[in-house]
Amino acid sequence: MDPIFLVEAAINGILLGGVLAVLALGLNLIFGVLDIVWIAYVDLVMLAMYAFYFMVQGHGWSVWLAGPVTLVVGALLGIAVHLLIISPILTSAPINQLLATGGLLFFLQSFATFLWTTDHRSVRLSLPSVEIGGIFLPFTRVIPFAISILAMLALYLFLRHTYIGTAIRAVSQDRDAMALMGADPQRVYVVTSAVGGAMAGLAATLLSFQYSVHPFFGGQFGPLTFMICVLGGLGNMVGAFVASFVMSEIIAIGGVMFSTEMGYVIAFVVFIVMMFARPGGILARRE
């Protein structure tokens, strides 16, 4: 095989990794603070993708307007999930919380099928490619990657330098102690869910550049996102960031060397092996 294909695959892996990292950081942020895995996280992305699709294709909005609106839609979905589903069962057994968000997944898939049928819908953006040294880089991947990186930088600055962002990190370390500082934990949870939801909304826009949306879109990226979070160490933001690129590289390079399906198979095998070798995640400190 021409090595140029491998280089191209590696670059495509990096480009995909950026968007995956947005998904993984959103899910991981919520887990780190609330200790609950939103199984239906990527199904919220699916809903937001429909919102983006209808804004662009249905109402003819420009993607530059529809994108930010989709981000807000995601934030509102995040708040709704927290208030309607998570908040009432916050002190229940973890298995019940898992079942509740799992139930939401089936509800969203069925409801989306009912409303919009199983048709695949695509915003069909036609953007040019750039060629650098014989490698073609499509803008439909370069732009989402660049926006992903900027968004993650913004998230980092938010968590690092604002009072509420620092409080989000503090609550994930000690909830009662943060209440003693005067922060209402419930309010911090709502803000966290909104930020996590906004990341889902952003990912929806970015994924719409390349993928068409259908009610079972969550099945395509949900397990992968969850796997990345576990691989990076649940709640560990830096770990999730690194794991996103590890996984996307395996999928991309495995994809050109064998087949796309084989790329996923290899990724899942690596995941299982890693879980035996480092159950706390790739960045976990050794005991």
Added chain:
Amino acid sequence: MLELRRVTAGYGAFTALWDVSLTVAAGEAVAVVGPNGAGKTTLMRVISGLVPTRGGELVFEGTPLTGRRAHQIVAHGIAHVPEGRRIFPGLTVAENLKMGAFLPPARRVYRQSVERVYGLFPVLAERRAQRAGSLSGGEQQMLAIGRALMSRPKLILLDEPSMGLAPVMVFRLFDLIRRVRAEGYTILVVEQNVRQVLKLVDRAYLLEVGRIRMEGRAESLGEQDFVRKAYMGL
């Protein structure tokens, strides 16, 4: 300043405090002493709102605070330095102090507060960029107290400040608490280290199995035979 009237509280089916009445006047330092499991920590958690009361009243500066949650009580000027310090280990020293000034009125005077805390505990200034979890036990206790001061409280609740510290550090810590007191803060402290704490405070309460057994001036309580034998090992 602070008044508890016949407060009852507990967890689940277990009642940890029975009819506890206690007062702290402005400018005073008061200790609550007693054996393990007497309900000292529960008492502190009731005052700061982490544990709800089941009966009785909690009044601070004339305002009834019964039934208020922890994040609301801080806003009234009560800061709780919890047992085991409970600093945020993954945050830096400076970030921990910033969280102490989370409420908007405290945020506005953040700069002065942080200078004051660094003045009291210079070691925190040296370590401001370090992860709080990497500090020694004594430094973590200073950070926990400093973080509480950041909210500009009128009353500070100290729960077992000397717990887990080396004897040398315990001496230094009590010295530092004396300096905090000299700054004009009112203090309510819970301590195992009865002999030390009685030298620090004006008055003390003796708590046993959830009830107040005795109350008095620190010196006179320290002279009671029974207290000396049971808690001071004399």
